[in-house]
Amino acid sequence: MKKKLSFGWVISITGGINGFVSSGPTFFASSTIFRAIEDEFGWSRTLVSGVASFGRFGGALFGPFEGWLIDKFSVGKMVFLGFIIAGFGLILFSIIKSPMQYYISFFLISLGFSIGGFTPSITAVNSWMINKKATAMSIVIGGSTLGGLSAPLLVWGMGNMGWRPTMLIFGLITLILGPITAVILNKKPPKFKNLPTENLLKILPKDFTTKEALKNSSFWTLSASHMLVNASLAAIMAHIYLYLTDPNGHNISPEIASTILPIMAIFSLVFQVIGGILGDISNKRLLASLFISIQGISVLILTLSSGFNSIILFAIIWGIGYGGRTPLIHAMRGEYFGRKHFATITGFSSMGVGISMMTTPILVGRYYDVYKSYDNAFIIVSILCFVSSILILFARNPNKKIKKIF
Numbered sequence: 001m002k003k004k005l006s007f008g009w010v011i012s013i014t015g016g017i018n019g020f021v022s023s024g025p026t027f028f029a030s031s032t033i034f035r036a037i038e039d040e041f042g043w044s045r046t047l048v049s050g051v052a053s054f055g056r057f058g059g060a061l062f063g064p065f066e067g068w069l070i071d072k073f074s075v076g077k078m079v080f081l082g083f084i085i086a087g088f089g090l091i092l093f094s095i096i097k098s099p100m101q102y103y104i105s106f107f108l109i110s111l112g113f114s115i116g117g118f119t120p121s122i123t124a125v126n127s128w129m130i131n132k133k134a135t136a137m138s139i140v141i142g143g144s145t146l147g148g149l150s151a152p153l154l155v156w157g158m159g160n161m162g163w164r165p166t167m168l169i170f171g172l173i174t175l176i177l178g179p180i181t182a183v184i185l186n187k188k189p190p191k192f193k194n195l196p197t198e199n200l201l202k203i204l205p206k207d208f209t210t211k212e213a214l215k216n217s218s219f220w221t222l223s224a225s226h227m228l229v230n231a232s233l234a235a236i237m238a239h240i241y242l243y244l245t246d247p248n249g250h251n252i253s254p255e256i257a258s259t260i261l262p263i264m265a266i267f268s269l270v271f272q273v274i275g276g277i278l279g280d281i282s283n284k285r286l287l288a289s290l291f292i293s294i295q296g297i298s299v300l301i302l303t304l305s306s307g308f309n310s311i312i313l314f315a316i317i318w319g320i321g322y323g324g325r326t327p328l329i330h331a332m333r334g335e336y337f338g339r340k341h342f343a344t345i346t347g348f349s350s351m352g353v354g355i356s357m358m359t360t361p362i363l364v365g366r367y368y369d370v371y372k373s374y375d376n377a378f379i380i381v382s383i384l385c386f387v388s389s390i391l392i393l394f395a396r397n398p399n400k401k402i403k404k405i406f
Helices: 002-028 030-041 045-055 057-073 075-093 099-116 118-128 133-160 163-185 197-203 210-214 217-245 260-281 284-304 308-337 342-371 375-394 399-403
Strands: none
Touching (some): 002 030, 002 075, 002 099, 002 118, 002 133, 002 163, 030 045, 030 133, 030 217, 045 217, 045 342, 057 075, 057 099, 075 099, 075 118, 118 163, 118 308, 118 342, 133 163, 133 260, 210 342, 217 260, 217 284, 217 342, 217 375, 260 284, 260 308, 284 375
């Protein structure tokens, strides 16, 4: 049994590599690309950053269907299909000439990485890992966060080769890595058939059906909390590089500004691991509330920042908050609702999250176009973090009631 379970760490690491590719340059470092697009075409901030909203439309609309496909046809097949779609979307992105092509190509990238990226990876980990679920999930999420380290590489590539060759190369890398990660993530988890029934009940949560999950108040509370806190994630990832380099903002050079994202990524990675470890030995719900509040504080620090040192402070505090809370939320969902229908349940939960992440970047971009400032928009998303931190306290584990029956 131990030998079979140990392969779960290979699954986690592979999921982290998947996350780096699927969540890196087109999400955590996406604002560096937006700057290149704005500089070349001169489009409005609403149009340029709005692609982040439009691109996530697919994830919000097809989330439950994507989850059902994963549960029905396996993780590996969806990773393979998703990376093929995203790879060709990136190649198309490298030759765009109009806003329509810009939006269509980014939609394909986002849809492909939504189908084959985070959800199948976290589903595979949820199926393999039982006792160290939060820690294992933190590896997948950490890989995604490390995508922020691609910012200096993107700035260097776009500065030396141009953004079009840079995106073409990333598209080719995606097409190569997709089949490799698909084969590894497709390996079936252990069935736990040899364990006595009483031991099985101790380590495995009840497998809720999708219908049962949708009727449970904890599903909706957890989903709403996740939706609200991710509004700040979407706003920051889409606009941070623009905010730092704007002449009427901090007016930092592109090279220096690109170092902020790696600082955010490094501290996020460290605290994703810390959050995962702490979550496996203590109350995930209380910890998640604490880290979500810290994320909200970091956005306030960014809004009130007046120099480079305060921006560094923001990056560190953001990493602590965002990093700590992320594995806890996903581990809570896995512990609450089980393994069998996890992808479908996650898909339904991602609808609200997707809508939040779809609307926030364009609303913040529109606010900037009108007022030439991000301040009040950032304050609003920080308040949403604090509301989220309170809301998640009411998301209690439904399995605790079930276990009392046995």
